[in-house]
Amino acid sequence: MLRITNKMNRLGTESAFEVLSRAQTLSQEGKDIINLGIGQPDFKTPPHIVEAGRKALRDGYHGYTPANGIPELREAVAFDLKKRHKVDVDAEDIVVVPGGKPTMFFSILMFGGSNAEIIYPDPGFPIYGSLINFTGSKAVPITIKEKNDFSFNAEDILEKITPRTRLIIINSPANPTGGVTSKLELDKFVKEIVKHPTIAVLSDEIYSHMIYGKETHTSLLQYPEIRDQLIMLDGWSKTYAMTGWRIGYAVWPKKLIPHVTRLCINSHSCVNAATQYAGIEALKGSHTLIQKMLQEFDSRRILIHKELNSLSSFKCRMPGGAFYAFPNIKDTGLSAEEAQDLFLNEAGVAIIAGTSFGKAGQGYVRFSYANSRENIIEAINRIKKLF
Numbered sequence: 001m002l003r004i005t006n007k008m009n010r011l012g013t014e015s016a017f018e019v020l021s022r023a024q025t026l027s028q029e030g031k032d033i034i035n036l037g038i039g040q041p042d043f044k045t046p047p048h049i050v051e052a053g054r055k056a057l058r059d060g061y062h063g064y065t066p067a068n069g070i071p072e073l074r075e076a077v078a079f080d081l082k083k084r085h086k087v088d089v090d091a092e093d094i095v096v097v098p099g100g101k102p103t104m105f106f107s108i109l110m111f112g113g114s115n116a117e118i119i120y121p122d123p124g125f126p127i128y129g130s131l132i133n134f135t136g137s138k139a140v141p142i143t144i145k146e147k148n149d150f151s152f153n154a155e156d157i158l159e160k161i162t163p164r165t166r167l168i169i170i171n172s173p174a175n176p177t178g179g180v181t182s183k184l185e186l187d188k189f190v191k192e193i194v195k196h197p198t199i200a201v202l203s204d205e206i207y208s209h210m211i212y213g214k215e216t217h218t219s220l221l222q223y224p225e226i227r228d229q230l231i232m233l234d235g236w237s238k239t240y241a242m243t244g245w246r247i248g249y250a251v252w253p254k255k256l257i258p259h260v261t262r263l264c265i266n267s268h269s270c271v272n273a274a275t276q277y278a279g280i281e282a283l284k285g286s287h288t289l290i291q292k293m294l295q296e297f298d299s300r301r302i303l304i305h306k307e308l309n310s311l312s313s314f315k316c317r318m319p320g321g322a323f324y325a326f327p328n329i330k331d332t333g334l335s336a337e338e339a340q341d342l343f344l345n346e347a348g349v350a351i352i353a354g355t356s357f358g359k360a361g362q363g364y365v366r367f368s369y370a371n372s373r374e375n376i377i378e379a380i381n382r383i384k385k386l387f
């Protein structure tokens with residue numbers, strides 16, 4: 001009998017992958033499934049980015065690279081941050097990793113432990129809670145409320161701080177709710193958090209480009225007073241439709257760079273070289289196709305909001321960012337899990353139960369609108385027929 005460590009029993013998962021696999025099995029059995037479950041753009045990586053990756057392979061970039069990423073890529077990220085957020089970032093403070101997730105893993109490993117408390121959003125990306133539990137830290141959820149359009153509330157976070165708080169995780173635009181936190185709320189948060197210099201903040205800004213309507217994205221990088229506390233996570237997966245390439249980055253406090261770099265060397269060594277060259281082209285090359293993709297997401301956002309609210313027992317707030325809608329389905333009388341199963345098995349529509357993102361997700365389900373307008377309309381018509 002093999003004896004794995006107890007920690008393994010505390011590691012959670014991301015249900016989107018499980019629902020995807022069930023949806024794929026049903027498709028293979030010949031069922032007509034519309035997948036509004038998975039969180040990845042339904043667009044291909046723009047061809048000029050693919051070509052940059054192919055060129056790097058043809059040019060012989062087949063070996064290891066520096067663990068923190070090739071200098072040219074980190075310079076391109078610094079330039080992009082200057083352009084988008086009007087901030088100066090030293091390329092040495094940027095660490096390129098295989099996707100958004102490794103930054104979460106490394107920061108939670110770095111600050112987690114049996115005496116630590118980590119504050120995180122609920123509902124929120126499921127990996128936060130999973131990793132916090134894995135490290136044996138106390139997971140301290142902050143409820144993200146529908147009545148606030150799923151923006152987080154600075155006071156809700158601040159009142160959870162104790163002498164054991166080591167890390168606070170925030171995410172805007174947010175998965176699974178599409179909520180966007182305003183600059184005003186971030187101002188309030190920063191004003192207080194700066195008084196707690198021993199607490200690190202992980203700001204997950206992976207959806208920073210996907211923000212619609214009047215709102216614009218405020219990055220926590222725009223607050224120089226917390227730069228020594230801040231880990232700002234962003235990446236290519238969502239913005240450039242590059243989920244499968246596995247590339248992301250974070251800006252870290254300078255003092256933590258040697259620690260992150262060692263974590264990289266101990267785990268994945270480096271991101272593959274071709275992907276890093278593709279990453280440079282993504283940042284520096286034409287953004288025409290990306291703009292088109294974002295406009296399409298915006299149109300679908302308006303469409304899905306209207307369609308979901310046409311279901312009499314659904315109430316859906318207008319999502320401000322990412323590509324998710326998070327309707328309240330309490331009036332259907334179904335639990336989030338029952339709705340997930342019913343919609344998949346009886347209507348052939350894959351969506352994710354809100355509880356996959358935390359306890360506060362009960363009574364809600366997540367619809368991803370990374371699918372065509374026709375499929376969105378068809379999926380909601382199918383659900384309408386169920387009631």
Ligand code: PLP
Nearest residue numbers: 039099100101125175206237248
């Ligand atoms: N952060 C959030 C909020 C996400 O929703 C996701 C992916 O769904 C990630 C990070 C991870 O992105 P990646 O695929 O680059 O690891």
